Amino acid sequence: MVNVVRGAARLSTSVGSGTWIRQYRTAGPGAPRLVCFPHAGGSASFYFPVATALSPDVDVLAVQYPGRQDRMGEQPLTDxxxxxxxxxxxxxxxxxxxxxLFGHSMGAVIAYEVALRLQQSPGPGPAALYVSGRRAPSTRRTETVHLRDDAGLIRELKTLAGTDAALLADDDVLAMILPALRADYRAIETYEHRPAPLLTCPVTALLGDADPKVTLAEAEVWREHTDEDFDLHVFPGGHFYLTTHQPAVLTLLRERLKA
Structure with a gap:
């Protein structure tokens, strides 16, 4: 799914956090903190409904990558x-x-890499990692969507069924989203896992049973990346199962965060 926001109305609901981090709702004292990482072509506002639903019990932060929404003027990163x-x-x-940490699709791998960095630096390590719609980093597929022309990128979006068809028919919208989308696909498709310490936090994997981007076997391999507990939840649906089953996903997150 691609997030497009015309103007700044929605972004104005953020209460600060600098260039990279958005906090759309405040939380109560002592609330657990959940950091959400968007998918390829996605923006922080994809998690606006999550922040709204979980507030004030959970402090939801959403990551805003460069090259989209209020960071449209910045060059998107391809590494x-x-x-x-x-x-x-x-x-x-x-x-x-x-x-x-919660990440969907490309965001799952970024969340994993961030978890490694938090674990290896001074301060608290990650409390938990939730990976959605993405195979384990140590699995490998050859994917070249980022090398396609614009029409090929649009076909990919249609295949994943996460973007409103009306947006894909709007030339102005396409001009806005395609550079960041292509950069994101290049970043995730050229990523290669390197040997790394096992995570010292539990990992929960979530996926749709008809997701063309990840099989059950590929998701199971996430258990090899942690020294702690691992579990797997399968939902009906494709790559964007989590929009259809948002209440169930939020219930799972709320229960885990409370625990």
Whole structure:
């Protein structure tokens, strides 16, 4: 799914947090903190409904990558590790308590790389990692969507069924979203996992049973990336199962964060 916001009306609901981090709702004292990472072509506002639904019990932060929405004037990054480096640095002011990380699709891998960086730096390590709609980093597929022409990129969006067809028919919208989308696909499709320490936090994997981007076997491999508990939840649906099953996903997150 691609997020497009015309004007700044929606972004004005953010209550600060600098260039990289958006906080759309405030939370009560001592609330657990959940950091959400968007998919390829996605924006922080994809998680606006999550922040609204979980507030004030959970402090939801959403990551805003460069090259979209209020960062449209910035060059999007095409190196996933550089993205993770900069997000980890941006999260430093929020590390007064352990961070729970949730990422969908490309965002799952960025969340994983950020978790490694938090774990290896001074301060609290990650409390938990939630990975949605993405195979484990150590699995490998050859994917070349980022090398397609614009029409090929649009076909990919239609295949994943996460973007409103009306947006894909709007030339102005396409001109806005395609540069960041192509950069994101290049970042995730050229990413190669390197040997790394096991995570010291539990990992929960979520996926749709008809997702063309990840199989059950590929999702199961996430258990090999943690020294702690691992579990897997399968929902009916495709790559964007989480929009259809948002209440169930939010219930799962709320229960885990309370625990």
């Amino acid at each position: 996933l590790r550089r993205l993770a480096d900069q997000v980890a640095e941006a999260l430093e002011p929020w590390r007064d308590q352990p961070l729970h």
